[in-house]
Amino acid sequence: MTRTTAEKIAVLQALETQAVRARWEQALKRPAPKGISRDLLLRALAYHVQEQAEGNLSKAALKRLAALADPNDHRSRPPRPSALRLRPGTRLVREWRGEAHQVSVLDDGFDYRGERYASLSQIARIITGTRWSGPLFFGLRKTGVRVEVSADDH
Numbered sequence: 001m002t003r004t005t006a007e008k009i010a011v012l013q014a015l016e017t018q019a020v021r022a023r024w025e026q027a028l029k030r031p032a033p034k035g036i037s038r039d040l041l042l043r044a045l046a047y048h049v050q051e052q053a054e055g056n057l058s059k060a061a062l063k064r065l066a067a068l069a070d071p072n073d074h075r076s077r078p079p080r081p082s083a084l085r086l087r088p089g090t091r092l093v094r095e096w097r098g099e100a101h102q103v104s105v106l107d108d109g110f111d112y113r114g115e116r117y118a119s120l121s122q123i124a125r126i127i128t129g130t131r132w133s134g135p136l137f138f139g140l141r142k143t144g145v146r147v148e149v150s151a152d153d154h
Contacts, residue, residue: 005050024044094139121137124138
């Protein structure tokens with residue numbers, strides 16, 4: 001009876017570390033790297049099992065990965081995230097230490113409590129008293145902070 005990919009992976013997960021290393025050598029025809037955790041060895045072996053069953057990545061995907069891994073190939077780097085673009089009239093609301101702070105987006109900056117600022121980071125520093133990334137503080141970058149973002153109708 002032939003085992004499914006999931007069954008083969010389950011068998012690997014039940015093995016002791018030395019047995020996982022032995023399976024690595026058997027499957028990949030080379031010793032397992034020293035210092036790699038059991039978890040990482042299992043993940044790599046699971047990938048190998050899936051690769052044997054389903055096939056490898058496409059040639060284009062392999063080429064792209066190789067290019068991304070090359071620190072000297074500046075053309076292969078993924079594009080930087082585009083600059084934050086907020087429409088004028090958008091309001092950002094952030095609660096900090098029990099107080100709600102509201103910022104309005106202007107054509108040429110931000111309004112906070114009647115004063116104009118060039119960046120959200122300046123406002124975040126005023127609110128917190130420490131250096132913060134303004135977009136991070138106001139929840140515009142991935143974080144656990146929940147904020148309200150709304151745009152005024154014109």
